[in-house]
Amino acid sequence: MEMQLRHDVKGAYTIWYRDVLRFVRDRSRIFGSLAQPLLFLFALGFGLGSMLSRVGAGQPGGIVGVAYIEFLFPGILCMTVLFTALFSAISIVWDREFGFLREVLVAPVSRTAVGLGKVAGGSTVAMIQGAIIMLIGPLLGVHYDALKIIEMLLVLLLLAAVITSLGILIAARQKTMEGFQVIMQFLLLPMLFLSGAFFPLVSGTTAGDVLRIIAQFNPVSYGVDALRQIALEGKLPATYALHPPGVDVLFLIGFFILFLVPGVALFSKQD
Amino acid sequence: MPVIEVKDLKRTFGDFVAVKDVSFEVEEGEIFGFLGPNGAGKSTTINMLCTLLKTSGGSASVNGYDVATQQDKVRRSIGLIFQDPTLDERLTGWQNLQFHAMLYDVPTETFKERSAELLEMVELTDKVRESVKSFSGGMKRRLEIARGLLHHPKVLFLDEPTIGLDPQTRWHIWEYLENVRDRERLTLFLTTHYMDEAEVCDRIAIIDHGEIVALDSPDKLKSLVGGDVVTLSTDDNARAASVLAGMDVEHQVTSEGLRVEIDHGDQFIPRVMRAMDEAQPRVSITSVNLRRPTLEDVFIKLTGRAIRDEEASATDMMRNRRRGGGWGGGRR
Numbered sequence: 001m002e003m004q005l006r007h008d009v010k011g012a013y014t015i016w017y018r019d020v021l022r023f024v025r026d027r028s029r030i031f032g033s034l035a036q037p038l039l040f041l042f043a044l045g046f047g048l049g050s051m052l053s054r055v056g057a058g059q060p061g062g063i064v065g066v067a068y069i070e071f072l073f074p075g076i077l078c079m080t081v082l083f084t085a086l087f088s089a090i091s092i093v094w095d096r097e098f099g100f101l102r103e104v105l106v107a108p109v110s111r112t113a114v115g116l117g118k119v120a121g122g123s124t125v126a127m128i129q130g131a132i133i134m135l136i137g138p139l140l141g142v143h144y145d146a147l148k149i150i151e152m153l154l155v156l157l158l159l160a161a162v163i164t165s166l167g168i169l170i171a172a173r174q175k176t177m178e179g180f181q182v183i184m185q186f187l188l189l190p191m192l193f194l195s196g197a198f199f200p201l202v203s204g205t206t207a208g209d210v211l212r213i214i215a216q217f218n219p220v221s222y223g224v225d226a227l228r229q230i231a232l233e234g235k236l237p238a239t240y241a242l243h244p245p246g247v248d249v250l251f252l253i254g255f256f257i258l259f260l261v262p263g264v265a266l267f268s269k270q271d
Numbered sequence: 272m273p274v275i276e277v278k279d280l281k282r283t284f285g286d287f288v289a290v291k292d293v294s295f296e297v298e299e300g301e302i303f304g305f306l307g308p309n310g311a312g313k314s315t316t317i318n319m320l321c322t323l324l325k326t327s328g329g330s331a332s333v334n335g336y337d338v339a340t341q342q343d344k345v346r347r348s349i350g351l352i353f354q355d356p357t358l359d360e361r362l363t364g365w366q367n368l369q370f371h372a373m374l375y376d377v378p379t380e381t382f383k384e385r386s387a388e389l390l391e392m393v394e395l396t397d398k399v400r401e402s403v404k405s406f407s408g409g410m411k412r413r414l415e416i417a418r419g420l421l422h423h424p425k426v427l428f429l430d431e432p433t434i435g436l437d438p439q440t441r442w443h444i445w446e447y448l449e450n451v452r453d454r455e456r457l458t459l460f461l462t463t464h465y466m467d468e469a470e471v472c473d474r475i476a477i478i479d480h481g482e483i484v485a486l487d488s489p490d491k492l493k494s495l496v497g498g499d500v501v502t503l504s505t506d507d508n509a510r511a512a513s514v515l516a517g518m519d520v521e522h523q524v525t526s527e528g529l530r531v532e533i534d535h536g537d538q539f540i541p542r543v544m545r546a547m548d549e550a551q552p553r554v555s556i557t558s559v560n561l562r563r564p565t566l567e568d569v570f571i572k573l574t575g576r577a578i579r580d581e582e583a584s585a586t587d588m589m590r591n592r593r594r595g596g597g598w599g600g601g602r603r
Contacts, residue, residue, distance in 0.1 A: 007376055010374075014370055017370075018370060022359070022361050099357060100357055102323075103351075106322070107374035108346040110343075270325050
């Protein structure tokens with residue numbers, strides 16, 4: 001029993017280590033994955049931002065608001081994590097069929113350990129991606145202090161874990177990559193655009209209230225909400241927030257368990 | 272005690288029976304082969320023995336461990352080489368070996384010694400620090416063999432181990448494998464649809480549509496085919512067939528022509544040439560081939576089909592399609 005636990009921990013560690021090692025070794029992948037968020041930051045942050053007044057300004061309480069790029073930045077961090085984590089989890093479909101995962105599945109390591117290792121690996125890599133974007137922040141005029149950076153990284157890690165688990169839940173029983181486009185169209189993009197990453201979900205307006213209801217079902221919204229409140233502490237009106245950051249984190253933990261448990265169970269099921 | 276014991280093993284996918292009540296035993300140190308066409312149930316059987324697939328009935332044990340109830344012990348004592356490479360191409364050969372050692376909890380000291388020894392055997396010592404992406408197909412297979420043996424398995428399962436490799440590389444790989452078998456009393460269980468690969472085996476089970484139709488040593492199997500095999504091509508195979516019938520000689524029509532199994536083939540050839548010549552109207556022979564029987568001939572004799580017949584029957588195609596959609600084991 002103890003032996004088995006040891007093997008499983010080591011096995012999960014191996015899966016995690018492989019994901020991280022692959023990421024670190026593959027510089028083209030690191031740069032490639034930066035291209036998209038940077039494009040969004042420039043095109044939306046500066047392009048679209050140039051015609052926007054300060055977000056949240058003039059609201060009751062004398063709030064000065066923030067530049068759009070500052071508002072957008074936490075949203076782009078979540079976008080990066082969303083894309084990286086989901087793709088990393090879905091890669092197990094391909095990996096199981098033709099790749100390294102088959103070698104892992106016949107090893108004396110339980111599939112639960114393999115699944116957990118994969119969640120850990122995907123989450124870590126996604127969080128590192130987010131951290132790299134944060135490093136670029138100062139170049140775009142976005143500055144955070146050390147405490148905020150640590151808090152934001154923790155939220156990003158949690159969001160990454162939620163999305164990786166969701167990816168594993170989707171990919172666990174899938175045998176082919178054919179459903180992939182569908183997932184892109186009906187999951188990834190709505191999750192991104194309806195999360196509030198690009199615009200505030202303001203309560204008190206009809207459209208805003210509808211968006212806020214939809215956002216309650218979207219794990220990404222909680223990530224964006226928490227991250228933005230930490231990043232722009234007190235600079236935005238209260239009507240822009242979904243929940244206090246602590247509540248967002250609890251919801252994220254809830255989503256994590258909701259996706260992880262059935263995801264790993266399905267993944268562990270023997271054919 | 273046999274290393275592998277299989278009794279009435281069965282696997283179904285929906286209403287399709289992929290493996291039908293198969294029974295056999297494999298002794299320690301034996302090279303045991305499953306020979307059959309694609310979709311015959313070879314990979315399904317191997318996947319059940321390796322605990323990748325559940326069984327639908329019957330029992331199987333490897334190294335005395337039950338594949339259904341003692342999966343972890345089975346996994347610990349076997350090595351596996353899949354049809355498709357399962358190396359991580361983005362990593363180096365060495366990193367691939369390291370991951371294997373981690374997954375199988377091989378102690379660092381053992382890993383160092385064992386990997387050095389195996390890399391020398393497969394002649395990859397100089398290349399192992401390079402990225403696997405740059406490896407040729409043969410090098411990848413060699414690395415996989417070294418990896419599969421790293422944790423001292425008792426049985427090495429090989430699913431179409433040399434598929435897609437050139438004959439020279441294939442022969443080379445078998446040299447390594449036989450070498451380890453002799454040194455470590457390793458048992459090899461392989462599936463193949465290459466006849467020359469099957470010749471390496473001590474015993475072969477010929478499998479078709481999920482059933483073992485014959486099981487014996489290659490020589491004994493070949494003796495099932497009487498005497499020699501003569502293959503004739505003529506300008507009119509239909510008339511040639513009736514001439515053969517007139518000579519009281521049985522034949523089969525294959526893609527190569529008319530195939531006859533007969534004792535003293537060397538004496539049969541002049542007789543058949545004369546008969547074709549004297550037929551009214553005359554049948555002209557365009558080529559004659561005389562050879563000793565091969566395992567392919569055994570397969571044709573037992574199943575009535577050639578193993579490499581390009582044109583699969585409609586049912587076979589259905590099978591393959593179901594197989595493709597049904598589970599993750601096989602090649603598409």
